[in-house]
Amino acid sequence: MASKKSNVWKYFDQVSECGVECKLCQVKLVYHKSTSSMLNHLKLKHKTLSLEPESERQEQPLITSFTSARRHYNPARRERITALITRMITKDMLPLSFVEGEGFRELMNFVEPEYRVPTRKTIISRVEQKYEEGVKKLKMDISQSEKVAITTDSWTALTTESYTTITCHYITDDWEMKSAVLQTRSSDERHTAQTNDTQHRT
Known part of the structure; x- marks a missing residue:
């Protein structure tokens, strides 16, 4: 078995002569007497880990010191x-x-x-x-559109006020259909079936 002086062995188990397994995520790696692959794995997948020996670690500032500090705005x-x-x-x-x-x-x-x-x-x-x-x-x-289509829609709000909306429809250069409301105006007449029928007869 390999000598386990490196700090990375805290996070790996040697499962075979040429294989190791991460204790954190159970990923298996090939091991050839070098801990470089394990070190790279920890740096990429477990970035928050500290790989320095306990004696060499500097005291880290508390997270509260960052949150309480005023942000440079x-x-x-x-x-x-x-x-x-x-x-x-x-x-x-x-x-x-x-x-x-x-x-x-x-x-x-x-x-x-x-x-x-x-x-x-x-x-x-x-x-x-x-x-x-x-x-x-x-x-x-x-x-920029060659042709546009205009539609109108008469409707009544919950407050029984009548409105007419004018909408423009067009196709962009990349053949995308778009619609845009040009105007919505209040109307004096109520848009009911009876009113519309009277208008058509007139």
């Missing part, structure tokens, strides 16, 4: 978080007052204690900017 990260909050509000159709919610601010204070949650005024400005960017991109996409 850079403007790029702050901007990225603000952009993601704006995207969340627009994508999930949340009210602008969401950023003023006590629960949301408590969450952000726990996750990002150094981040200052923007005011509603700031979010309104960001949403308007995102809208302008979206309109600009949509105009460009439509202008």
Whole structure:
């Protein structure tokens, strides 16, 4: 059997003359009088292990010393978080007052204690900017399409208010079908079967 002076033997069993097995994950390796393959395995698969002898280990700082330290906060990260909050509000159709919610601010204070949650005024400005960017991109996409189709849809909300939505459908250069709502407007008339039948007769 091989001499087991190396510290890696704490994590391996020699199962045959030319074979070893990892005690942590039961992976078997070929052994040829060298512990290099075992060392490489530990470094790749078990990175948190310390292979230094006990006498040579330096005292490691506690993890609490890292979590309690104030994070170096850079403007790029702050901007990225603000952009993601704006995207969340627009994508999930949340009210602008969401950023003023006590629960949301408590969450952000726990996750990002150094981040200052923007005011509603700031979010309104960001949403308007995102809208302008979206309109600009949509105009460009439509202008590059050979043909577009326009559809209208009349519907009634739970509050019995009637609306008409205009939607544009087009195909991109890479043959992907896309649809975009161009406008939704309120209507004075109720969209019921009786109303629609009267309109058709007229």
